Amino acid sequence: MISFDLSLYLILDPDLCSGPQGMIDTARIGAQNGVTMVQLRAPRWKKRLWFETARLLKEMLAPLGVPLIINDQIDVALAIDADGVHVGQEDLPPDVVRRLLGPGKLLGISVANREQLDASDLSGVDYIGAGPIYPTRTKLDAAPALGVDGFAELRRAIHLPTVAIGGIQANLCSPLITAGAQGVAVVSAICGQPDAATATVALRQEIDRAAQRRS
């Protein structure tokens, strides 16, 4: 079992970051200011660009001790020896992904509601991304928003570390941590922010305060 820290999980968006170099810059600033995991997600990219960008991200993040997670593209993850992958309900099934990855890598899956949770084979899964919590514009095919109460209810049924995702800004982190989230995943709260460092620090403080209150 690999140890991992879901508390502030940055998902890079190619549009909000204005392309590969902006994603690398954003990830660096995030990792230097409290981000604990970085996910590369670029549904419209060809794989050569995936490969080249993922390789640069890994090279930059590894010395900072921040794991790089690849969304959906298991071949890219294998090619660059990423730290893990994240798959949605329409991607390769988790048991197939675990077989391709082997035991030493992180595997997260997205769950939007109780039905999806109950239908998922969780045997090789390390963590759950539960959401969207709030309506989001960065994922066009997202399921209906759960809200904090919906998240809290879903969280009680999940027996794995869980990160809340979808439309989360700094002032919205606290109730999710209180409701049992190990952390929050953000896109637009960091990507494309005029001052990504300050935005990251604000998220980090909000999450740490909520976690302290909970414990």
Place this chain on the structure above:
Amino acid sequence: MISFDLSLYLILDPDLCSGPQGMIDTARIGAQNGVTMVQLRAPRWKKRLWFETARLLKEMLAPLGVPLIINDQIDVALAIDADGVHVGQEDLPPDVVRRLLGPGKLLGISVANREQLDASDLSGVDYIGAGPIYPTRTKLDAAPALGVDGFAELRRAIHLPTVAIGGIQANLCSPLITAGAQGVAVVSAICGQPDAATATVALRQEIDRAAQRRS
């Protein structure tokens, strides 16, 4: 080295075949009437659909002795133990693909002109798909068409088995075989044809006649 027969290479198109079941039906009819390789290509599909369709195709084609090649998605190929993969210039680099696949699988790459050929690492590559020969509507980002003369010139520079691809119909096979193609790859000459069996037989006869004249 695996033996393979490029002579009539069917590339399945989701739209022309009206979806997964139509693709499986078309592949079966093709394989029963002279198709020697089948490639699954579906750039807009999510991977769950890729995985499920590829698995069914493999199950159907394996007893017929026709290899299944997966376009671009190396993870899907690994997941279903496909016979090989085909990658384009913007997909994962061939040397990376060979490393992921191991030695026992076929690897083909697309080459549109001499510049792409010279820039490609061919060390782990089994065959070249050269084209487009004619203008095509089934690949929107295709390079300019080579024509038969352009193909013949490119073919002379290639030291690997080569399949001609792009806009090829039955009456256009013969000059390509004469110009040194080991075979032709077709999409719309079989996919979506009102009588796919008859269309396949016509291609098969045309190719065999041209190959006999050449030898």
